[in-house]
Amino acid sequence: MTEEMTEERRLRAGPTRTLVTPRLRLRAPVPGDAEQVAALLDDYDVVRMLSRVPWPYTLADAQSFIRDRSDETVFAVCLKSGGDILGLCSVRPNADRPMRGELGFWIGRPHWGNGYATEAAHAAIDYGFTALGLDEISAHCRVINEASRKVIWKCGFRFIGSGMIDTVASGRVASEIFSLDRNCWRSLKAWGEAR
Template identity: 70%
Template structure:
């Protein structure tokens, strides 16, 4: 890490106001009009049980409340460029103890599984975290039974940090795996991709 990077402070969290475009996706700010689609996609216990902060059942009121106020979290609607359809969400939750660290979260609705959208969106959110938010470290957790999320996490270059437990609203206290990606590793992975 250069001296410039070590002294550069992370930016204060703000609402996402611009879109990020990837080869197949457009990650854009959430809008209240997204609530019915979000609620419909999350009307699936197999998705909700893998996420830490979502209640079950998940209602339209839950989606509207989250969209209206997701606090300091940076959240993107994951939309397919070709159709404009919303297929899931991804974001970065700030760490309460370290301003330069955030936690990655993502989910894709069942009708859109198996297309690689989660990996493509996660790559974009990670890049945003290290560039726009100036984070120095991004963490991610997944339940030990969530093979699909683990594959996305590995594809993004995270390293395994250990096993533990996490509290979830829908499923209670569950076994999880913890992963981390720091700025220097991310930079190396980006430069390898350019080679």
């Protein structure tokens, strides 16, 4: 992605907005969130499913990530009541294809099984297609990650293939690739509103 395209996307989207869903508030992470993020990622079962997170994960890692996000739109996923951080969700532009992005998400173990990842992913996808003006969003998950696969399916993505990806914590692993384009997203939104 050229510098001009990155700047154009930033100007179009403006600063990361706060998104509100029925149970969650998605907001830009701030330096004070680093301790909570590091505590939630002090769990190899979470980290081994993520591609860009090192193991062990330290407070310094969390501080660096929050400080140096570049052009990636990252949201701290928080409960509306209380504001506790449950995990993170992001939409990262594809450097080679500027109108495409990649969805990323994780929820800490204490909050698994409540549908928070799906709720946060829906909001981030909407943001990617509206505020960022993306035409397509992809998602990857390890083939052994049934929970993420369920979230991806619930968001309307279609399976497009499998392959290998390099991860920081687990090395080279088998993964599945999914895609959701703007037209399919619009159709799903219209169908959901009609119900």
